[in-house]
Amino acid sequence: MYEAKYPEVGMAVMIQVHHITETGAYVSLLEYNNMKGIILLSELFLRRRRRIRSISSLIKVGHLVPAIVLRVDKEKGYIDLSKKTVSEEDVQACEERYNKSKLVHSIMRHVAKIHSIDLEELYTTIGWPLYRKYGHAYKAFKLIATDPDSILNFLTKEVKEAGPDGEEVTKVVAAVTEEVKDTLVKNIWRRMMPQPxxxxxxxxxxxxxxxxxxxxxxxxxxxxxxxxxxxxxxxxxxxxxxxxxxxxxxxxxxxxxxxxxxxxxxxxxxxxxxxxxxxxxxxxxxx
Structure with a gap:
């Protein structure tokens, strides 16, 4: 969903629990291409006076919950997370960001499918530039619904083509074709605009x-x-x-x-x- 391949340490991310052992819970980071992570038993909840009989009493397989990133191992592509340090503010901010990102991702995926465009390429030319400029593509999509040209016309991409002398040259062109723009705007209206x-x-x-x-x-x-x-x-x-x-x-x-x-x-x-x-x-x- 995002241009950064890995989350930052200390960031709250949305995870889904896949497998539970006696040592902890194995999860995937839904916003980061389902990257694998683990929440150790000691990081599930704050210490309790009563004895915990089972990890499954604390966290369930299939649950979607926010967790805090503790460590990022880029070589192994693995993330250590914590559940016990998540505050109410973290939960609210993480859920809001995830829901917006999921909606943006759904629209982008549909546009890519309709026009047979690689999804990562579409993110490179449209999604991630909008994230960089507006903080979140969701905010840009809301503006696109009312004035698509002012938001999308500034997006460009580089293409390589043969020059007059036969040598390859780089040319800057519009990143969004009229066909892609039309599909994108229609999907934004259908998915994001309030319906009576x-x-x-x-x-x-x-x-x-x-x-x-x-x-x-x-x-x-x-x-x-x-x-x-x-x-x-x-x-x-x-x-x-x-x-x-x-x-x-x-x-x-x-x-x-x-x-x-x-x-x-x-x-x-x-x-x-x-x-x-x-x-x-x-x-x-x-x-």
Missing amino acids: VKIRANIEIRCYQFDGVLHIQKALRKAESFGNEDCPVKIKLVTAPLYVLTTQTLDKNKGISVLTNAIKACSEEIEKYKGKLVIKEAARVVS
Whole structure:
């Protein structure tokens, strides 16, 4: 995922446990091409007063957890790690970075597959330059979604070709073709941009007074007035007296709040005319 082949000592990295012995846990570093590492028993957890009967009671095979890098053996390609020194801040920062890197990696891998490009080559020309310039490619990808040209047009690469005299010359060209750019932007939009959710509530509303239908219509219009451009409230008659209220919004909590308040206002309005509103299903996300 990263240009650096090895993590730095003291860095928190995301690991997956593969094998457990009496001496420790053998793991792979998910952000560093599944490089092998080990967490010795003494580095699993801080000392406890009670005796530990089994390592498996402390850490499970298959678990994804952050660990601190203690030593890096570049000759053997092996990493010593510690679990006991990981703080809550380390966990939060590591998980956030890993989730962002995993999403970037998934998008890069898809683009490489679509255009039959070597994944490392794609990282060399696009991914790692964006990491260097923006701190993390995730941040650059968010900017690409709104203005791809300003982010991607500065990327270049060197290619070798035959010159007029037959000698090989190096030429600097754009690193991203229009085809690759189009695929990249589409995948970023599909994977990273927030999608609106649909929220729905079901109510029954009755009014047996004179002009009861008009009172119900007035109460429903009151509910609709609680919607706005970002979170419109729509009401549909299923079969009297059952109505469905829906909205679509990027903010789930806001959408639920708007529908809840709309139902409350509708109920208060119909009660003025001795009518009654019953909530059959409270506001909930349906898609």
